Amino acid sequence: MKKDQQRLKFLEPAVRRVFCAVLDAHPEIVDRLDDYAASRIRIDVRDAPFCMVMQVSKREIGVYRRDAKVKSDARIGGSFMTLLKLAEGGGDGDSLFFSRDIEISGDTEAVVALRNALDDSDMNIVRESLAAFGVLGLPLRICYRVFQDMRPLVAGMFAP
Amino acid sequence: MTKQQGRKTPELVCPAGTPSALRVAVDAGADVVYCGFRDETNARNFPGLNFSRAEMAEATEYAHKRKAQVYVTVNTFPQAGKTDLWRKAVDDAVGCGADALIVADMGLASYAAKTHPDTRLHLSVQASASNPDAIKYYCETFNVKRVVLPRVLSVTEITALNDEIPCETEVFVFGGLCVMAEGRCLLSSYATGKSPNMNGVCSPAGDVRYEQGKDGSMDSKLGVFTINRFAESETTGYPTICKGRFKCGGNTGYIFEEPSSLDALSMMPDLLQSGVAAFKIEGRQRGRAYTEAVVKAFRKALSDYARGWPVKTDALIALAEGGQLTEGAYKKTWR
Ligand code: SF4
8 A cells, every 4th residue: 555545634634733833832741752852762552543653853644544664763552541641651661561451662762762751741641732723622621521521431331 | 876776767869860850759758858950970871861950950849849858969970180070060960959879979068068068968878878987987078878788788787876976877678789889889880880980870871892793692791701691581681780699609690789779678677776867779770660659658657567568568569670679688687
């Protein structure tokens, strides 16, 4: 499959908007990343049909089909909620790695730098999304809250 | 009664790799937070971690306003021709308002003692001082007020040591285990050319690779060595050689130690009796979620113990390396 066919362009404007809003709200992320801001990092969301590849120094983020072959320096994989927790500092990266909730490959330094930069940033994806979309961010917030409230219920339904 | 037994509760000394983690530690009940500058002068020189000078000054102000203290680690060994970097770190730490300096190198201890005689000097675990003669030497020569003990002593040995030395002792109560006599391990240098003592990092991330197998397994590699292969169902550990799994004598297994974290919650009464002045939590490289959970657990344990309530001992298993906790050398049954 050609690279362009692997790209989910219709998702990119919204994702890029949130990505840039996060970087604008937290310039300390770029500062902490230092040279690693130039690394291309692939985020594999295990329970979603897509992955993302971002390059902080260029403020670029691409959205691709889950199994797309895209050039990257490093890769982090995990479920949506785990990655969200990691990004917002709600989960300890080492513990999530020990328990295999996240997996990494490629340039370990770049991943460690990103993890540390995010952990320091006090980022809140909902707050940043609201900032990115203005009033249009409200539905996002509602979806996120509903998803969080429903999570234990759904997990309970599938418990052994 | 020894000098330490006069204290009611030991200081809770907590790690912070970032300003955000420092605020979390202070708010969770740390008496002291220890941290370092963003360079090779401290033993947690990881990418994206540590404090700029401005961040250190702000962090110290934040802690002091909330009646907490900040100890600054300058605990690697200055390299020939580059000693200015380490001396500047000492000067800047004092300038930022540090309540104590944690050093390992004798030359740097001498510099700090002479240049900043009013700043408390603590001896880092990296100095590996674990007998009365060595510790007395540091106290008498550099006016060291506290020594951080290597994680190789039993509680009985710590109690005996406390009776023989003229300074306070600080012991690790939770976190990663460096199983060798600290400051003396050459495994990382052998595999990567970089060591905790000289470069501030054991098994540097730049030399680590993780490879995922199609069967769900994961290989961890350090330099040119494959140091472990984890099956899909196994928990993992840090990519340090001491926690590697090797073929040896016809068997495959952990020849140094299994991946596990130190947890001395169950030993708290004995450690309190031993006369230590401070409990130290390892983990400046960990996230603020770890910092918050561990600081809260130990703050609660200390307060429960003071009230005569039972201490909850299994609170932190989710944070453990390899999903395992150990009392390490505190319950030493080997020699
Ligand atoms: S290899 Fe293990 S024992 Fe040696 S310095 Fe690293 S963590 Fe410590």
